[in-house]
Amino acid sequence: MNFLLRLLVTALAAMLTAYVLPGVRIKDFITALVLALVLAILNMLVKPVLVILTLPATILTLGLFLLVINAIIILLASKLVSGFKVDGFFWALIFSLVLTIVSGIMHSLAGTGADD
Incomplete structure (x- = not known):
């Protein structure tokens, strides 16, 4: 049940984030759920595979390369989900940052934290 609630909150956060960022488009809420x-x-x-493969770069950049990995995951998701479009790497990076902040706030408000 907690997983379904987390998916709903993340989908709502993705819709809100896509509404704010002009370089990211989500067709509808069903697309956001997918x-x-x-x-x-x-x-x-x-x-986890990408983190292990890029561990030297992650250590060298003091963890900042994890932002690049998050952007790559967003770009991969845009290829897999029809109705979700990202205009480029920069928008994927900004989307991942804003989505993390917005979903974190929404998860704390909804009471779906990692300790539940």
Whole structure:
């Protein structure tokens, strides 16, 4: 149940973030739900592999390369989800930052934190 609530909150945060950023478009709320599910799967399966493969770059940049990995995950999700478009790497990077902040605030308000 907590997973479904987290998906709904993330989808709503994605819709809000796409509304604010002109370089990101989400067709409707169903697309945002699919995007939230795809992002959850990519963060579970692909992100750990990318983090391990780029560990030297991550250490060298004191962790800032993780922002690049997040942007790559967003770009990959835009290729997989029809109705979700990102205009380029810069917009994917900004979208990942804003989505993290907005969804973090919304998760804390909804009471769907990691400790639940």
